[in-house]
Amino acid sequence: MTSRIKNFPGTSLSEKDFADGKALFVHDELKADYAWDTGVGIGAYLASLKRGQILGARCDHCRKIVVPPRTVCEWCFKPMSEYVPVQDTGTVNTFSLCYVTWDVQRITEPEIPAVIMLDGASELSESSVIMGGIMHKLGEVDPKKVHIGMRVQAVWKPESEREGAITDILYFKPI
Amino acid sequence: MRKVAVIGAGMTKFVRRALETPKELSWHAAKMALDSCELTMDDIEATCFGTAPDAFDGVHMNGEYASDGAAGWGKPYMRSYVGGGTGVFNPIQGWYHVASGMFDVVMIVAEEKMSSFYPHAQAAFVTIFDHTTERALKPNLLWIFALEMNRYMTTYGIKKEDIARVSVQHKRNAAGHPCALLGEPNITVEDVLNSETLAWPVQRFDVSPVSDGAVAIILAAEHVAKRLTSKPVWIEGVGWYLDSAYWTNRDLVYPRYVEYAAKMAYDMAGIKEPRKEIHIAEPYDPFDYKALHHLEGLQLADRGKAVELYINGTAARDGNMPVCPSGGLLGVGNPIAAAGLMKIAELFWQLRGEAGERQVPGQPKRGVAQAWGDLMQVGTVVVMGR
Numbered sequence: 001m002t003s004r005i006k007n008f009p010g011t012s013l014s015e016k017d018f019a020d021g022k023a024l025f026v027h028d029e030l031k032a033d034y035a036w037d038t039g040v041g042i043g044a045y046l047a048s049l050k051r052g053q054i055l056g057a058r059c060d061h062c063r064k065i066v067v068p069p070r071t072v073c074e075w076c077f078k079p080m081s082e083y084v085p086v087q088d089t090g091t092v093n094t095f096s097l098c099y100v101t102w103d104v105q106r107i108t109e110p111e112i113p114a115v116i117m118l119d120g121a122s123e124l125s126e127s128s129v130i131m132g133g134i135m136h137k138l139g140e141v142d143p144k145k146v147h148i149g150m151r152v153q154a155v156w157k158p159e160s161e162r163e164g165a166i167t168d169i170l171y172f173k174p175i
Numbered sequence: 176m177r178k179v180a181v182i183g184a185g186m187t188k189f190v191r192r193a194l195e196t197p198k199e200l201s202w203h204a205a206k207m208a209l210d211s212c213e214l215t216m217d218d219i220e221a222t223c224f225g226t227a228p229d230a231f232d233g234v235h236m237n238g239e240y241a242s243d244g245a246a247g248w249g250k251p252y253m254r255s256y257v258g259g260g261t262g263v264f265n266p267i268q269g270w271y272h273v274a275s276g277m278f279d280v281v282m283i284v285a286e287e288k289m290s291s292f293y294p295h296a297q298a299a300f301v302t303i304f305d306h307t308t309e310r311a312l313k314p315n316l317l318w319i320f321a322l323e324m325n326r327y328m329t330t331y332g333i334k335k336e337d338i339a340r341v342s343v344q345h346k347r348n349a350a351g352h353p354c355a356l357l358g359e360p361n362i363t364v365e366d367v368l369n370s371e372t373l374a375w376p377v378q379r380f381d382v383s384p385v386s387d388g389a390v391a392i393i394l395a396a397e398h399v400a401k402r403l404t405s406k407p408v409w410i411e412g413v414g415w416y417l418d419s420a421y422w423t424n425r426d427l428v429y430p431r432y433v434e435y436a437a438k439m440a441y442d443m444a445g446i447k448e449p450r451k452e453i454h455i456a457e458p459y460d461p462f463d464y465k466a467l468h469h470l471e472g473l474q475l476a477d478r479g480k481a482v483e484l485y486i487n488g489t490a491a492r493d494g495n496m497p498v499c500p501s502g503g504l505l506g507v508g509n510p511i512a513a514a515g516l517m518k519i520a521e522l523f524w525q526l527r528g529e530a531g532e533r534q535v536p537g538q539p540k541r542g543v544a545q546a547w548g549d550l551m552q553v554g555t556v557v558v559m560g561r
Contacts, residue, residue, distance in 0.1 A: 011195060012193065097372075103301075130425065166311050
């Protein structure tokens with residue numbers, strides 16, 4: 001069928017068409033404000049960050065310790081009511097050197113997002129689940145020297161400046 | 176369950192920024208699908224529609240908004256949405272409409288207009304990250320792919336220049352597609368390796384483009400399909416699966432969500448040895464490494480070995496198992512929901528021997544299409560055969 005059709009619909013516009021006024025458009029900025037309640041699991045997580053501690057949740061049934069804490073265990077659907085601290089040290093599971101911001105601005109010094117496997121959470125399971133894996137950034141490190149398997153530790157904001165947010169950890173640095 | 180066939184298909188060009196609105200693009204694709212099997216809207220009993228987050232369009236309930244062009248008015252009509260997996264889920268939704276006996280003829284339309292989000296659709300993706308634990312770090316969507324690509328290539332020791340072969344082959348394949356946005360007959364591995372580094376290891380030509388476009392197919396029950404066409408293409412198996420929403424709790428090295436969806440589809444299709452029984456594969460390829468990742472999840476290559484299919488020529492159009500003969504998302508373009516359904520349309524055309532310049536040789540009998548979405552967690556798989 002495609003081989004029989006010569007002219008497909010769809011009209012491509014270029015930036016020039018807009019600059020020259022050939023294509024009309026309506027521009028609007030939507031305003032959408034939210035205040036998200038943090039809930040039981042993440043609320044406890046944020047409160048612990050303010051204290052300079054990373055919290056996980058332990059399942060009474062299958063005994064996994066996971067980060068971030070949550071109220072229900074995904075594996076056995078039992079309640080996770082016990083919250084336990086894990087270490088603020090861990091291992092880089094993977095990382096990137098990113099030269100583009102979230103809104104597509106170019107930057108010359110890369111941001112270094114990483115998945116960090118925190119010590120004290122359950123180990124990588126047979127089903128490739130990283131119980132203590134969280135996303136954060138790396139800092140105080142030469143981008144060329146970052147590698148998978150690198151040992152890192154959280155660098156915290158001074159206690160007086162912490163507000164109960166993931167950004168209470170500034171970044172993770174090599175140890 | 177009743178047998179279900181694809182009997183018609185249509186699509187628009189995939190372009191960076193389309194003059195046409197979502198409902199206009201949808202209408203063009205739906206009209207072409209109807210014409211291709213000589214039906215009219217009077218013959219369509221129900222319509223399944225797919226489009227990605229409302230955030231791209233800035234329109235709440237975008238499915239209802241687009242419904243006139245999407246052949247929804249006056250019909251049992253529903254939009255389904257599983258992120259990037261949507262375009263391969265829509266025909267699954269249509270399949271159970273028909274297989275169940277509820278309807279005999281169903282229209283499937285998938286549309287995406289990403290260009291409305293200003294200035295770049297990328298920024299709309301920030302809302303897929305957890306608002307409390309992740310968004311404060313100002314992530315962008317490239318992070319998640321770059322993290323996964325690095326984990327994948329480092330674990331198995333795969334070279335970037337070998338992964339670049341995927342991008343090269345798909346973009347070259349797309350040169351034969353009349354709707355393609357990035358068909359490049361002469362692109363080389365060096366071009367990919369020399370393109371701008373966005374989020375190492377991801378470079379510009381490792382990524383599919385933001386696009387606008389629409390695709391439609393028509394499904395029919397066996398007794399209707401056999402009356403309407405001498406070349407029905409059967410939906411032989413379907414599968415879908417969701418992995419953990421805590422994406423950092425998963426080892427990104429392997430897509431379990433694809434494996435489970437594929438096994439569900441293969442079981443239904445009676446496929447025991449997919450590497451022998453699948454003749455064409457259309458894995459989801461928004462990034463080049465992702466095609467490899469998904470070929471492994473589809474059980475079409477051992478873990479860490481999918482790149483060999485590109486190195487030894489198996490994946491080429493004239494190879495033993497052509498991969499993305501359409502040109503894929505890397506070459507044809509990535510209007511999210513439409514891109515997934517484009518893969519279903521490609522299998523329909525390939526299995527009927529109607530793919531023109533892109534036709535794979537050897538009269539292929541069976542193909543698999545797959546898409547993936549949300550936070551690296553949804554797998555959707557359809558097996559089609561003649």
